[in-house]
Amino acid sequence: MKLESLISEIHKKKSFLCIGLDVDLNKIPAHLLDTDDPIFQFNKAIINATHHLAVAYKPNIAFYEAYGLKGWKSLEKTIGYLNEHHPEIFTIADAKRGDIGNTSAMYANAFLKEMNFDSITVAPYMGKDSVEPFLAVEGKHTILLGLTSNEGAFDFQTKKIGDSELYKEVLLTSRGWKHSDRLMYVVGATKAEYLADIRKIIPESFLLIPGVGAQGGSLSEVCKYGMTENIGLLVNSSRGILYASKGKDFADAAAEAATVLQLEMKKLMQKK
Numbered sequence: 001m002k003l004e005s006l007i008s009e010i011h012k013k014k015s016f017l018c019i020g021l022d023v024d025l026n027k028i029p030a031h032l033l034d035t036d037d038p039i040f041q042f043n044k045a046i047i048n049a050t051h052h053l054a055v056a057y058k059p060n061i062a063f064y065e066a067y068g069l070k071g072w073k074s075l076e077k078t079i080g081y082l083n084e085h086h087p088e089i090f091t092i093a094d095a096k097r098g099d100i101g102n103t104s105a106m107y108a109n110a111f112l113k114e115m116n117f118d119s120i121t122v123a124p125y126m127g128k129d130s131v132e133p134f135l136a137v138e139g140k141h142t143i144l145l146g147l148t149s150n151e152g153a154f155d156f157q158t159k160k161i162g163d164s165e166l167y168k169e170v171l172l173t174s175r176g177w178k179h180s181d182r183l184m185y186v187v188g189a190t191k192a193e194y195l196a197d198i199r200k201i202i203p204e205s206f207l208l209i210p211g212v213g214a215q216g217g218s219l220s221e222v223c224k225y226g227m228t229e230n231i232g233l234l235v236n237s238s239r240g241i242l243y244a245s246k247g248k249d250f251a252d253a254a255a256e257a258a259t260v261l262q263l264e265m266k267k268l269m270q271k272k
């Protein structure tokens with residue numbers, strides 16, 4: 001998907017909400033467990049109830065790999081359903097891949113071509129040749145881990161390198177790579193206070209922001225420091241939306257939780 005289409009969808013829906021499809025069979029309503037493919041049935045119901053409120057969906061691949069072949073089939077059906085019924089919605093394979101070049105090319109093929117996701121999350125720490133095969137895929141986006149939402153982000157990412165910090169070097173260096181216009185970056189909502197500095201290095205890039213909802217990040221803080229003229233944000237919530245109810249009303253409850261975020265986003269967009 002072209003960036004202009006994503007931006008136009010954001011303005012149309014007055015939303016920059018990304019819904020994380022992190023399906024845990026221990027958390028979904030019991031009645032779905034009797035169906036042939038509970039993960040897909042759950043995702044389909046969530047997508048049907050929320051697609052007017054969200055501009056992106058982000059299945060975290062771990063939640064599918066966890067169930068072996070059945071999980072992969074559910075993932076394939078989910079991305080197929082999104083691409084067939086909602087081609088206007090941006091899709092993210094949250095796979096956090098990255099390896100030596102020829103292996104990265106296989107990951108790029110699997111997620112961006114075979115499964116036809118619009119984007120994939122990639123770990124930057126094996127360097128340029130590990131990211132290039134993803135960037136080489138035309139019409140797709142590579143979302144590089146910038147500053148992650150977890151506590152462990154302070155173990156390495158914020159470590160000083162001369163006058164700079166490791167995560168800043170990732171942002172700065174990757175900007176110089178071929179097809180860097182296809183890059184986006186992950187920044188945790190729990191690290192909103194870093195966004196002003198981050199915007200000095202990557203003023204226009206789209207940021208995928210996980211960490212609102214269950215992890216306690218603040219949407220208004222994220223917007224205060226991270227929002228650009230083109231909005232430039234995809235704010236993700238997974239558990240806070242998916243598991244708003246464990247009853248038969250789970251999809252309606254998810255839509256309600258998504259609406260709360262969308263309305264706050266609309267307000268914050270109007271302020272801009």
Ligand SMILES: O=c1ccn([C@@H]2O[C@H](COP(=O)(O)O)[C@@H](O)[C@H]2O)c(=O)[nH]1
Pocket residue numbers: 020022060094147148149150186187188210211212213214215236237238239240
């Ligand atoms: O820094 C990061 C990078 C990725 N994630 C992923 O986003 C979702 C967050 O889920 P919630 O339930 O809304 O907390 C999940 O898939 C993480 O693996 C992240 O949280 N932080």
